[in-house]
Amino acid sequence: MTGIAFSLRGVGYRVAGADILAGITLEIAYGRVLALVGPNGAGKSSLLRVLTGDVPPSTGTVTLDGRPLAEWGAGDLARRRSVLPQENQVAFSFTAAEVVEMGRAPWRGDEEGAGDRRLVAESLARTDVLHLADRSFASLSGGEKARVSLARVLAQDAAVVMLDEPTAALDLRHQEDVMRVASDLAARGRAVVVVLHDLSLAAAYADEVVIVDGGRLVAHGSPGDVLTEHRVAQVYGTPVRVLPDPDTGRPVILPRRSQRVQNSPSSA
Template sequence: MTAAYEVRDLVCRLGGRAIVRGVDLDVRHGEVLALVGPNGAGKSTLLGALTGDVPIAEGEVRLDGRPLGDWSAGDLARTRAVLLQANQVSFPFTVREVVEMGRNPWTGHASAADDDAAIAEAIDRSDVAHLLDRPFTALSGGEKARASLARVLAQRTDVVLLDEPTAALDLRHQEEVMVVARDLAATGRAVVVVLHDLSLAAARADRIAMVHDGRIVSVGTPAEVLTPERVEEVYGIGVHVLPAPDGHLIVVPHRGLSDTVSP
């Protein structure tokens, strides 16, 4: 698999503080890479550096072999699509109009001929057909997340960056989003997804990068990264890492230890 992103010695500062520190990471076409770690670890900042929205203080990020700073906004939009945590739209566009926004980067390009097919496929895969005529601003959090995902899918880029796409979703739609991520990777796309659910990451990611205090402390297969010792060290809680009946790993708190409350 070829590298979509090559990250070397990356440092990102926000408010004068280093949020991402000395990160080295490759993101490959044809894989789902999950970024996991506790709150405040730097996962979203790292993803923002990949999108080009967070300034790089030191080091380098290359996309398809070119420094990220060399890319025009239009070329970036046709190469990578981004789903942020905050699914906000300032005006009462309908869901259909929001999904159609995903095709804006292709206006004037030959691929604009694919607009209708791309939009229809994105609507179907995100399960938003019944929401198309509703104002985006009137949707629930989960509905907004699915409509925003449809916009990202309609963009039809080779790289897809998803920041906590399952956070507001019910169990069924969490699984469906990650199945979509797997399907994208199967067609050769590079998918990076920030997740809090370690069991979901273990089930659906090819590799996991665990972020702690702005650094990547481990990267590899789910079995390599999600050891009880490492999870306890990073998250500060004892866990069981167990094989599920379907063969994937599940991570659950060691409640016999964590239920004790100090007086």
């Protein structure tokens, strides 16, 4: 697809009288990976929850495909967007394959449901968990649960994909795999929104980066334009060095660490 998926105008979100988000104006396009970054408590996950429709904005407007988000019915919304939350919890003893099959639930009774089995198998393979298909979800490691949960999102086959810290529990290889999947989804016309803490990972794979701090949008643009040494240091409160990746030329963000060696009791 092409065009604008989400349009936000002056969006705010208040909880118990506190502004969690304020004045967010943003457009999210199809065919792009947009990374949401910022320090802890900045409002990234809250912004994602507003986009998913899980919480309504206190002020401003949110539209999906030009239609107010509040006017979307639950079924239509489930077929239009898929969401990977931070926590990967399943209440009952389902197998990994059964968890992934849950992603097809919005299409039950629809002609699109005819490819359920194929999409489930493809999603398990793309996230490197096909060999875990018959394992109980509860028995999996944190990283395995995260990949199975991502497979569920992929099986939903939605035009908009939103991922909240999808790499947090993963090793280096699977972090890269997840972001390659995100890039591939965007290349196929999906709108992909990813909340990330790893700035270098965001810079490597995102088409656009949004920095959120204190509930406000600080910067929005290409990784090279947004992730500057001055801005990152100012937002995160720690000095950094930004260098070009020798393979891609994209920014790599490194903290500036003191070279001082501190003596410890065992170093006498």
